[in-house]
Amino acid sequence: xxxxxxxxxxxxxxxxxxxxxxxxxxxxxxxxxxxxxxxxxxxxxxxxxxxxxxxxxxxxxxxxxxxxxxxxxxxxxxxxxxxxxxxxxxxxxxxxxxxxxxxxxxxxxxxxxxxxxxxxxxxxxxxxxxxxxxxxxxxxxxxxxxxxxxxxxxxxxxxxxxxxxxxxxxxxxxxxxxxxxxxxxxxxxxxxxxxxxxxxxxxxxxxxxxxxxxxxxxxxxxxxxxxxxxxxxxxxxxxxxxxxxxxxxxxxxxxxxxxxxxxxxxxxxxxxxxxxxxxxxxxxxxxxxxxxxxxxxxxxxxxxxxxxxxxxxxxxxxxxxxxxxxxxxxxxxxxxxxxxxxxxxxxxxxxxxxxxxxxxxxxxxxxxxxxxxxxxxxxxxxxxxxxxxxxxxxxxxxxxxxxxxxxxxxxxxxxxxxxxxxxxxxxxxxxxxxxxxxxxxxxxxxxxxxxxxxxxxxxxxx
Numbered sequence: 001x002x003x004x005x006x007x008x009x010x011x012x013x014x015x016x017x018x019x020x021x022x023x024x025x026x027x028x029x030x031x032x033x034x035x036x037x038x039x040x041x042x043x044x045x046x047x048x049x050x051x052x053x054x055x056x057x058x059x060x061x062x063x064x065x066x067x068x069x070x071x072x073x074x075x076x077x078x079x080x081x082x083x084x085x086x087x088x089x090x091x092x093x094x095x096x097x098x099x100x101x102x103x104x105x106x107x108x109x110x111x112x113x114x115x116x117x118x119x120x121x122x123x124x125x126x127x128x129x130x131x132x133x134x135x136x137x138x139x140x141x142x143x144x145x146x147x148x149x150x151x152x153x154x155x156x157x158x159x160x161x162x163x164x165x166x167x168x169x170x171x172x173x174x175x176x177x178x179x180x181x182x183x184x185x186x187x188x189x190x191x192x193x194x195x196x197x198x199x200x201x202x203x204x205x206x207x208x209x210x211x212x213x214x215x216x217x218x219x220x221x222x223x224x225x226x227x228x229x230x231x232x233x234x235x236x237x238x239x240x241x242x243x244x245x246x247x248x249x250x251x252x253x254x255x256x257x258x259x260x261x262x263x264x265x266x267x268x269x270x271x272x273x274x275x276x277x278x279x280x281x282x283x284x285x286x287x288x289x290x291x292x293x294x295x296x297x298x299x300x301x302x303x304x305x306x307x308x309x310x311x312x313x314x315x316x317x318x319x320x321x322x323x324x325x326x327x328x329x330x331x332x333x334x335x336x337x338x339x340x341x342x343x344x345x346x347x348x349x350x351x352x353x354x355x356x357x358x359x360x361x362x363x364x365x366x367x368x369x370x371x372x373x374x375x376x377x378x379x380x381x382x383x384x385x386x387x388x389x390x391x392x393x394x395x396x397x398x399x400x401x402x403x404x405x406x407x408x409x410x411x412x413x414x415x416x417x418x419x420x421x422x423x424x425x426x427x428x429x430x431x432x433x434x435x436x437x438x439x440x441x442x443x444x445x446x447x448x449x450x451x452x453x454x455x456x457x458x459x460x461x462x
Contacts, residue, residue, distance in 0.1 A: 006139070008192050008193075009135045009138065009139055010149070010150075010153050011189075011192065012074065012078075012131065012135060012189050012192055012193070013131070013132055013135055013136075013150060013153050013154050013157070014153050014154070014156065014157040015078075015157065015185050015186070015188060015189040016128050016131045016132055016154065016157065016189065017132075017153070017154040017155065017156070017157025017158040017161060018157040018158065018160055018161035018185060019081065019085070019128070019157075019161060019182050019185050019186050019189075020049070020053070020124075020125070020128045020158065020161065021157075021158045021159075021161035021162045021165070022161040022162070022164075022165040022169075022178070022182045022185075023085050023088070023089060023124065023182060024045065024046065024049055025161075025162060025165050025166055026085075026089045026165065026175065026178060026179055026182065027045055027088060027089055027121065028041075028042055028045055029170065029175055029230065030089055030091055030094055030175065030233075031045070031094070031113065031116075032250050032251075033091070033095075033233050033250045033251035034094060034095065034098045034112075034251055035098070035109040035112060035113050036109060036364070038364075038366060039366060040110060041109070041110070041113050044110065044113045044114055044117055045113070045117060045121065048114075048117035048118065048121050048122065048125070049117075049121055049125045050125075051125075052121070052122045052123075052125035052126040052129070053125040053126065053128055053129040054129065055126055055129065056125065056126040056127060056128060056129020056130040056131075056132075056133065057129040057130075057132065057133045058129075058133075059126070059129070059130055059133070060129060060130040060131070060132070060133025060134040060136075060137070061133050061137065063130075063134070065134070065137065065138065070134060070138060071193045071195060072193075072195065073130075073134065074131060074134065074135070074189070074190075074192075074193045075190050075193040075194060075195070075199060076190075077127045077130060077131050078131070078186050078187065078189035078190035078193070079186075079187070079190045079202060079203070079206060080123065080124070080127060081124045081127050081128065081186045081189075082183050082186035082187050082190065082206050082207075082210070083206055083209075084120060084121075084123055084124040085124065085179065085182055085183050085186060085210070086179070086183055086206070086209055086210045086213060086214075087120055088116075088120035088121055088124070089179045089182070090176070090179060090210075090213040090214055091175070091176055091214075091219065091223075091225075091228075091233065092213050092214075092218065092219070092222065092223075093213065095223075097116065097120075098112060098116075101115065101116075131189075132150075132154055135150075136150050165178055165182075166230050167230075169181055170229055170230030171229050171230050174216070174227075174228040174229055175228045175229065175230065175233065176214040176215075176216070176219060176228050177214065177216070177228075179210065179214045180210050180211055180214050183206070183207060183210035184207060184210075187203045187206060187207055190202075190203055191203055216228075223235055224236055224237045226318060226321075226322050227314050227318045229312070229314055231311050231312035231313075231314075232249050232250055232312045232314065232315070233249070233250055233251075234247060234248070234249050234254075234314070234315075234318055235247070235248040236248075236318075236322040236323055239256075240258065240260075240263050243258055243259065243260055243263060244256055244257065244258035244260070244263045244264070245257050245258070245323060247293070247294045247318075247319070247322075247323050249293070249312075253265075254293045254294060255293040255294030255295075255296045255319075255323065256268070256296070257294070257296055257299070257323065257324070264296075265436075266422045266423060266436065267390050267422045267436040267438060268296060268297065270420065270422055270438055271297060271354060271388060271390070271438065272297070272298075275352060275354070275386065275388055275440070276297065276298050276301060276352075279301075279304055279351075279352070281303060284303065284304055284305050285304045285305070285351040285352065286304070286305045286307070286348070286349075286350045286351050286352075286382075287304055287305065287306045287307070287350060287351065287352045287353075287354065288307050288309070288350040288352070288353045288354070288380070289306065289307070289308045289309070289353075289354045289356060290309050290310075290339045290342075290353070290354070290355045290356065290357050290368075291309075291310060291339075291355065291356040291357030291358075292308035292309065292310035292315050292316075292319075292334060293310075293315075293356060294315070294318075294319040294323045294324065295308055295315075295316070295319050295324065295328060295332065295334070297354055297356065298332070299324070301331070302329050302331060303331065304331065305331055305333075306331060306332040306333065307332075307333050307335060307350075308332065308333070308334045308335065309335045309337055309339055309342050310334070310336065311336065311337070311338055312336070313336040315334070316328065316334045338367075339355075339357060339365075339368055339373075340367055340368070340373055340376070343373075343376040343377065343380055344376070346380070348380070349380055349381060349382045349385065350380055350381060350382060350385060351381075351382050351384075351385045351386070352385060352386050352387075352388070353377055353380065353381065353385070353386075353387040353388070354387075354388045354390075355368070355377070355387070355388065355389045355390070356390050358389075358390065358391050358392055364392070369405055369408065370408070371408050371411060371412050374408065374409060374412030374413065375412050378412065378413060378441075378443065381443040382443065383443060383444075384442065384443060384444055385442070385443045386440060386441070386442050386443070387413075387440065387441050387443075388438060388439070388440045389409070389438065389439040389440070390436055390437075390438055391405060391436075391437050391439060392434050392435070392436060392437075393405060393406075393434065393435070393437050394432045394433055394434060394435065395421045395425040395427075395433060395435045395437065396425070396427055396433075398430065398431070398432045398433075399432040402432070406419075409439055413441040414446065415446040415448045416441055416442060416444070416446050417439060417440075417441045418439070418440050418441070419437055419438070419439050420437065420438040420439075420440075421435055421436075421437055422435065422436040422437065422438060423435050423436060
């Protein structure tokens with residue numbers, strides 16, 4: 001075996017490692033808009049990929065190298081993987097898959113994710129494993145000392161696929177364009193093992209398909225997507241017969257502005273009317289908003305000091321260019337950070353903290369529903385300061401999440417925690433009915449007592 005062949009095989013192993021991890025992260029990123037980004041969803045995707053990749057490793061170790069033409073096998077494997085990356089990672093196709101599942105009556109996000117994994121992730125993961133196993137066996141025939149080098153190259157590819165896709169490619173060129181890059185890498189692997197002119201034609205056709213389905217103009221024209229990075233897929237659309245502008249972030253309605261106050265989100269109207277417009281004007285109050293959205297909370301307030309925190313650094317540019325159509329006011333600051341990390345790093349106390357990071361029942365960051373997070377919020381309140389939560393949950397605690405989040409908030413804040421259901425609901429139905437609920441608590445001394453039949457001071461307390 002000459003140096004050129006060895007280099008080709010090692011490059012193919014590197015491409016397999018890079019593309020497999022990049023595809024996994026692309027899938028997780030794209031799915032966040034459709035089924036959320038919980039640990040359960042991630043475990044299903046990662047588990048499916050690892051399981052079928054393991055099967056591929058085994059199959060590649062037992063198939064007869066003499067019976068099959070290795071070069072043709074690897075060419076077709078990479079070509080099929082490229083096609084499956086397009087089918088599994090292109091937002092346009094994924095959106096249609098999941099809409100079809102919903103129309104078919106498959107309402108469980110977990111079940112939809114499992115079916116998606118079996119249909120679209122099983123084959124490419126299996127083939128990735130086969131490629132590494134087959135090339136490793138072939139290299140071992142000529143040099144048994146290649147094991148360490150093969151493992152190193154495969155691991156380096158995986159590490160770079162993970163790091164570069166999330167830290168470089170998605171932020172700089174967007175998620176959909178990263179799909180094109182990964183498809184191109186897989187087709188490069190196929191190109192290394194080509195034999196006929198027709199092979200190049202197939203490579204070009206598959207690349208054109210990947211480019212067509214993931215180009216920015218298609219996303220903009222079909223779904224009004226204006227930003228597509230490693231943190232968010234953002235669409236801005238006109239609704240209510242052109243009277244309102246809606247921003248959709250990762251599949252959830254994040255913000256809405258309208259000249260008609262009755263058309264904005266009811267929970268936003270409730271927070272504005274009861275907590276922002278009632279702020280005293282005797283001095284500047286400091287307001288913290290966790291979950292910036294499109295910076296609509298306090299949009300008309302030019303007096304008090306606002307700090308918005310979100311993990312997507314593109315939000316301010318997108319909001320100013322496509323949504324607000326003007327720069328943020330001088331009294332408003334945007335901090336790109338994780339909410340927990342921001343609270344850990346700052347010592348500042350706030351007069352009002354608004355938590356608007358729970359976009360829907362599908363988009364609830366698991367680290368922002370913990371007792372520890374709520375205590376951090378409490379510790380960052382000024383005396384008499386108020387914290388407000390908008391949480392999508394059931395009005396009558398008919399599911400475990402509604403019961404547990406309510407109990408966790410009660411344990412974290414204690415007496416004085418209040419709750420307001422924003423929309424009307426049916427208390428007699430048995431099915432869970434997700435609603436916007438506003439929890440709020442004021443940082444004031446509480447010394448509650450229980451009225452009993454033999455000790456009742458209610459007439460004095462009043």
